[in-house]
Amino acid sequence: MTGALTPAQPLKPEVAELIRTWKPGKETAPDTPFVRERILPVVRELVTAAAPETPITAWRLLRYVAKMMVWADETIGSLSPTVINPRNIDAFIVAACKHESFAWKHAAITTLNRVGRVVNPKAWEAQASGDKRLSVPTAPYSLPYSIDDEDLIEMACRLPGSRNPAGRLWSVAGPLGAGLRSFETTLAEVGDIHERADGRLVVEVRGHQSRLVPVRLRWTDVVRQAVACVRSRPVRSSNKFILGSNPATAGVAARNLPLGWEGISLSRTRATWLAAHLIAGTSLPALKMLAGSLSENTLHRLCSGLDLRLTAEEAVTEGMGA
Template sequence: MTELAYPYPISTIHSNVQGELEPVRPGALQATTPWRVVLDVYLAGRDSEHTRRAYERHITIALEAIGVATLAELNGIHLSQWRAHVAGSKLAAGSQAQHLAALRSFLKWARTFGAHALPQDVIAEALRAPRATVIKPYVTLSEPEAGRLLAACTNPRDKALIALLLGAGLRAAELVGLDVGDVHEDADGETVLHVRAGKGRKDRIVPIRVDVAAIVRRYLVATGRTLSSDGPLLLSEDPAKRRADRRLSTRAVGYLIDRLCERAEIDAKKISPHSVRHTFAIRALRAGASPVAAQKLLGHSSLATTSRYLDHLELGELRQAVPELPASPVSE
């Protein structure tokens, strides 16, 4: 990602906080509380580690660049200038929106707990996301590439991992968070995944097809387990890890994708675990899933997020969606 550079001087905010910080409750925040302390309290309430890291980075960049010590010093002009700077940067439209959304969310929360008095409508207007038309915003695998990636797996664990990414569209954190008990049969006897505490702390049930379920079962057999076993589904093969702490990490998933892409000769684009999730979404829509069904499968809170995948549909696919004229009486 291209980093933001700001033309204004960056203050050294650390000097405002001396020594170790005592835990602060939201109700104890005041207009004189240094913004870094407020930020720590805010981040402590975020459920996703990925979200915490991203928001901390985006918010810190903004407030260091603006150069205030407390949120009470901010005004609408500061925020409008920051938005103009972000909108004029070389960041992609999606990244610009993330920077602004992080600061907007933080300031709305901080106002609720008394850290500043900026009106909510000023925050919303000054930090509104820039409008942009995004064409094909995601890196995805073609059908041949997806097949080669699956074929590149040389052991049952790797094949189960790729099959779950391609066949269930999970986020990397959701994938490694699966326990064996989260793979079970529903009332119809079909195999489903219970994705626990996904993004936004929302559980969801994701059905998987017979071929994916068979690959997962073969992996369990290869590791001496069954669907009634306890513990993490995907195990680390790192011999240094203790038996009780063998859950695969998200970082390991990224490394594995890199190795498999190299083996599958997929080198024209950078494929990440999220790229495989995007691939699942596109394949689901092309297979006839409605955007609402895809939204439920992917665990998106907003249908607008899912709808961005529609930009990937090719002209031929769009042509098939154009209805014929209604039948009319034949002229005599």
């Protein structure tokens, strides 16, 4: 296969170097002579053909393609580019990635589709012409962050160096802790945070969807730190966490956090907040009141993508309360 595929455009030197030297972690592919001598050269060629723009994009492509090609060798017995097609991507996700998070699976599908369209375009031409056998499962637009993602986000928002540390902290603690939208996060002030007798915090959301929202326990300390940062500002300074009146300011602040190449998505933070309440068992009437608004479509997409860890018998038991 070597030499059969060429990139659509020359690779940047740093991208080419990363592809040349990359080695998979044990969670991606076993460190065996066969993997090193047979599979990795194929993976590098496939990713090179996809012409990644940056080293981090190349790293993502290498990671997912390597895992799929190991699976393809074991399951299909082939390392041909034709194994990367919609049907096999579907099978790979179901068979080899069932323990991965929903967000991981969605990223894998997106990445493998990108590579497949370059190295095996006929498979996608068949899909476009209406061959339903080659359909690829799609994921909701706003995928909840995983627990590990939230840990990384918390670390990122606590990093020093920001001219407005309160804004950096609140730009993610508001949406992840209380499910606030961008404009609600931007307009919030220190006076909107109330502490209950049990030590839990509640956010008073103002506006046409005014409501009280408890802060998720894991984000309580971050909210406290944001409040402390505002109170440590010079006298006569603003009591707002985020300085600026543009409703989109919070979203911009979140996207600028030093986390990966995408920044933080406020639509995903709200989805994460909703998912946390669904998993915790918050009733739908209560959740709708806390959320301000909750569409049936949003609820359906979240429930479809979540592992709510309910057996059929447990669902029946819960339903007995009606």
